[in-house]
Amino acid sequence: MTEKEYMKTALEEARLAFSQDEVPIGAVIVRNGEILARGHNLRETTHSGIWHAEMKVIDEACRKLGTWHLDDCDLYVTLEPCPMCAGACIQSRIRNVYFGAYDPKGGSVATVQRMFRKKAYNHHPSSHGGILKEECAAILKEYFKSKRKNK
């Protein structure tokens, strides 16, 4: 599978989030060419601010592998990670972070800050932004438009 194909799977997860009235962001973790974990934002469902898509898949991947070291894992996520999720990529030693749309409000890989480039931190994932960014941004736009309509 190519980078775009993995991002399409993350987009499927974003659509699932939309159908559950969650902000539509999806993620997958890939290891040795296989999807190890897939998930989406669950903040409203769980009532807990920590359950962004990235946190779900990182937690699931760690539990599946039985280790908090995800050195040989790549993360694909439809929106640029927030500081919590970028920090979780550092903590869990993710190798590559591929994201779709850029986030001017909270994006902490390329936009608000470049967290992975801070030398003091003990791990520095590589990052690749803008993969299927139109599709990844469109579903978010559609979601927020539907929320405004229903108000």
Added chain:
Amino acid sequence: MTEKEYMKTALEEARLAFSQDEVPIGAVIVRNGEILARGHNLRETTHSGIWHAEMKVIDEACRKLGTWHLDDCDLYVTLEPCPMCAGACIQSRIRNVYFGAYDPKGGSVATVQRMFRKKAYNHHPSSHGGILKEECAAILKEYFKSKRKNK
């Protein structure tokens, strides 16, 4: 209870972590003068890099209150939060963050970066560092010393 007394409870949690062979960091969340959640680092037990002490208590507090908005909650933690945990404080709208020891390697509230002061993020907790910092640093030092001995 005073700030130091809440931090003592966080230190009790750090001691529990030590007894479970986890890096000894503890945290509590306080709301209206009461301890709403208490917990400690569980990275080894869960095999998952996301379960720092702060994440456990934020998740527990959100579930108890049935909302991801912790606007009227304060976090006490024995070590300066890493970028993931500082980001989780922003995401969950924590009001005040009180921490013990400063962390030159990953501290993201005052040391490596001052994350809460970045204007682009949509919430800016207040922070207060150095509360019982000697005790909070001593237990970490003792833990890493014991690990080196046992190697």
